[in-house]
Amino acid sequence: xxxxxxSNRSVQYFPNMYEDVGYSTYSEGDVFTNNMEAQKPVDGxxxxxxxxxxxxxxxxxxxxxxxxxxxxxPLTEDHLANGQALYGIYCAICHGNKGDGQGHLVKTEKIxxxxxxxxxxxxxxxxxxxxxxxxxxxxxxxxxxxTEERWEIAHYVDALRADLMxxxx
Amino acid sequence: xxxxxxxxxxxxxxLASLFLVFSMMSASAQEDLTTSDGEPAVPVEATTDAxxxxxxxxxxxxxxxxxxxxxxxxxRATGPALFQVSQRxxxxxLYEWIKNSAALIASGDPEAVAIYNEYxxxxxxxxxxxxxxxxxxxxxxxxxxxxVPTAAVAGVDEVAGGGASSETTNNIVLGVLALVLIILIVxxxxxxxxxxxxxxxxxIQTEFEEDKPARTPIWKAFVQNQFxxxxxxxxxxxxxxxxxxxxxxxxxxxxxxxxxQPIHYSHRIHAGVSQIECKYCHxxxxxxxxxxxxxxxxxMNCHKSIAEVSDDTYAEGMEEYGVDYNKxxxxxxxxxxxSEAEQAYTGEEEPVRWVRIHNLPDLAYFNHAQHVTAxxxxxxxxxxxxxxxxxMYQYSPLTMGWCINCHRETNVDLDNGYYEEIHKELSEKRGxxxxxxxxxxxxxxxxxxx
Numbered sequence: 003x004x005x006x007x008x009s010n011r012s013v014q015y016f017p018n019m020y021e022d023v024g025y026s027t028y029s030e031g032d033v034f035t036n037n038m039e040a041q042k043p044v045d046g047x048x049x050x051x052x053x054x055x056x057x058x059x060x061x062x063x064x065x066x067x068x069x070x071x072x073x074x075x076p077l078t079e080d081h082l083a084n085g086q087a088l089y090g091i092y093c094a095i096c097h098g099n100k101g102d103g104q105g106h107l108v109k110t111e112k113i114x115x116x117x118x119x120x121x122x123x124x125x126x127x128x129x130x131x132x133x134x135x136x137x138x139x140x141x142x143x144x145x146x147x148x149t150e151e152r153w154e155i156a157h158y159v160d161a162l163r164a165d166l167m168x169x170x171x
Numbered sequence: 172x173x174x175x176x177x178x179x180x181x182x183x184x185x186l187a188s189l190f191l192v193f194s195m196m197s198a199s200a201q202e203d204l205t206t207s208d209g210e211p212a213v214p215v216e217a218t219t220d221a222x223x224x225x226x227x228x229x230x231x232x233x234x235x236x237x238x239x240x241x242x243x244x245x246x247r248a249t250g251p252a253l254f255q256v257s258q259r260x261x262x263x264x265l266y267e268w269i270k271n272s273a274a275l276i277a278s279g280d281p282e283a284v285a286i287y288n289e290y291x292x293x294x295x296x297x298x299x300x301x302x303x304x305x306x307x308x309x310x311x312x313x314x315x316x317x318x319v320p321t322a323a324v325a326g327v328d329e330v331a332g333g334g335a336s337s338e339t340t341n342n343i344v345l346g347v348l349a350l351v352l353i354i355l356i357v358x359x360x361x362x363x364x365x366x367x368x369x370x371x372x373x374x375i376q377t378e379f380e381e382d383k384p385a386r387t388p389i390w391k392a393f394v395q396n397q398f399x400x401x402x403x404x405x406x407x408x409x410x411x412x413x414x415x416x417x418x419x420x421x422x423x424x425x426x427x428x429x430x431x432q433p434i435h436y437s438h439r440i441h442a443g444v445s446q447i448e449c450k451y452c453h454x455x456x457x458x459x460x461x462x463x464x465x466x467x468x469x470x471m472n473c474h475k476s477i478a479e480v481s482d483d484t485y486a487e488g489m490e491e492y493g494v495d496y497n498k499x500x501x502x503x504x505x506x507x508x509x510s511e512a513e514q515a516y517t518g519e520e521e522p523v524r525w526v527r528i529h530n531l532p533d534l535a536y537f538n539h540a541q542h543v544t545a546x547x548x549x550x551x552x553x554x555x556x557x558x559x560x561x562x563m564y565q566y567s568p569l570t571m572g573w574c575i576n577c578h579r580e581t582n583v584d585l586d587n588g589y590y591e592e593i594h595k596e597l598s599e600k601r602g603x604x605x606x607x608x609x610x611x612x613x614x615x616x617x618x619x620x621x
Contacts, residue, residue: 008427015422019534026533027461030524038522061294091448103236106446113476115240121300138249138293139240141472146454 052149059135064128071127075153085158088151092143093159101162115139119159120166129156225304230312233305237298240476245317247514248476250290253313262310269306271297429564430526434506435492435499436563440484443558449550455539456550462539464525467507474503478511492561528565529554535571536619547584574619578608 014020025031029039048054057063057071075081090099096116098104103116133152136142147155164171234242241249257265260282268275268283272295275283287294301309393399441447449456452469456462480488480496488496504511508519531537542548550557555566567573582605583594590611598606612618 008425009430011425011428013422017532020532022533024533028463028527036522061292091450091454095445095447095451107473110445111235112445112481113473114235115238115242117237117240122296136472139476141468141475143472145466145468146451148458 067131068125068128073126073153081154085154088155089158119163126156129159225307225311227311230308233309234312256313257310424568425565426568429562434502435494437561438557439561456543460538578613
């Protein structure tokens with residue numbers, strides 16, 4: 003059914019419980035700084051089920067993560083399949099489905115200079131580090147993925163890299 | 172005889188006028204072509220300096236594959252603008268720098284350290300795989316003169332000129348058509364008058380001049396017919412009931428709601444043209460009750476390097492939607508405090524006050540993750556063809572009846588491990604029929620209204 007655009011909401015008849023009494027997610031409220039309901043947690047606090055990432059966002063942190071950080075998520079079919087699905091959502095748009103740096107945005111020349119995975123020396127630790135902080139033109143994906151999901155993606159990236167280099171996964 | 176002659180002449184006139192119109196139209200069309208062709212886009216060749224070595228075309232490919240992530244030719248990006256870099260630095264130094272900049276910095280080379288510090292100490296990747304001749308190619312490409320000013324000006328002129336000329340030709344064609352129509356009408360009146368004169372002369376009475384018997388006016392006849400009045404009254408009652416009911420039923424339904432957003436964000440470009448996955452930006456739909464509006468860091472993932480849309484997209488935005496997409500990207504930069512010139516955040520942030528379109532009353536509980544991840548429902552099922560929407564609007568009514576309909580018709584995804592046992596049992600009870608959400612209690616009040 004075709005719907006025409008309206009710039010106003012329809013009328014409500016006695017909207018008793020229509021408006022939120024509590025603060026709802028993403029809403030505005032003048033008691034908050036910047037009017038945003040979403041306030042940042044205090045620095046240094048740790049919530050249950052989450053651990054801070056201990057590597058700094060600089061060159062030493064990168065080198066250290068590359069050398070020392072290992073993937074705590076076991077390499078199973080399930081995790082790899084999850085990694086593939088997540089890779090399809092967040093990474094393939096630039097890095098390409100095969101990881102060769104030929105994603106849709108690269109082919110249409112919106113974003114350039116995306117390297118192929120086999121062109122760089124990368125480890126699971128450095129993959130995770132880059133997903134967490136971003137690197138140069140690439141932004142951080144820490145807000146879109148959870149810790150476990152990033153490790154799943156790292157598994158899949160490793161598998162793609164193995165394919166590109168022609169070695170067994 | 173005379174009559175036939177007259178008939179022929181009017182036909183001839185008509186044909187002649189038609190011919191005139193078409194010839195004018197084609198002439199103006201040709202004119203249009205020549206105006207757009209008259210200003211040929213200046214072909215900008217990749218000009219290389221006579222003194223440099225290397226192949227700029229190969230260099231371009233290498234540059235786009237290896238360097239363009241951080242460098243632009245004429246504008247500062249993560250790294251410096253590379254236009255004529257070969258004239259700023261010694262060639263041997265550049266070979267060394269590109270192959271392994273970190274080593275050069277570590278060796279304490281003053282030139283290298285100065286650059287490293289100027290660009291926020293971000294490390295340039297090492298490119299040991301590039302040979303000296305590869306680097307020569309790249310440097311030849313970086314010496315390419317900027318084509319930007321001439322090309323851009325010519326492009327704008329062309330677009331504006333093309334638009335204006337097509338408008339004027341349209342006006343000309345319309346004017347000619349109107350003129351021809353007027354001529355036709357005049358001619359027809361003339362023909363009619365002549366024919367009537369002939370008829371009068373020959374003593375033929377045309378039907379227009381016959382005397383008509385006086386008729387009762389139609390409204391009087393209507394009033395006198397009681398059956399018709401009854402039928403009409405019933406019809407009017409039903410019609411008013413239909414409209415009143417329709418009006419009541421549209422209370423509280425926001426289908427088609429499309430408010431003006433603070434930034435003209437186009438789902439058509441992002442999800443349609445660029446084919447970005449829905450969950451790239453709306454990532455919380457996988458995990459959370461809310462499929463949130465992406466925070467601005469997600470915008471900056473890409474728009475750090477995309478400060479301007481392509482020329483085609485720009486022209487499309489201006490012509491079809493009247494929106495300057497580049498200005499909209501600048502609004503994003505203002506909100507995030509991103510300084511394009513310095514390629515750094517200034518720290519002056521201002522949240523964007525997006526206008527929420529889809530809203531349920533607070534008394535209803537809806538969970539995105541349950542529908543997207545567990546239910547495996549396509550985003551388009553509820554939100555419509557978002558990838559074709561230039562401006563977002565509410566596609567579905569989001570009324571309770573709409574929810575319940577879908578719960579009655581949709582089969583449960585049986586591959587879900589959590590439900591496996593109960594599904595098998597229930598399915599057997601219902602004679603092996605596929606289970607719908609309603610069978611699992613998806614219509615219970617407490618499921619959605621606590």
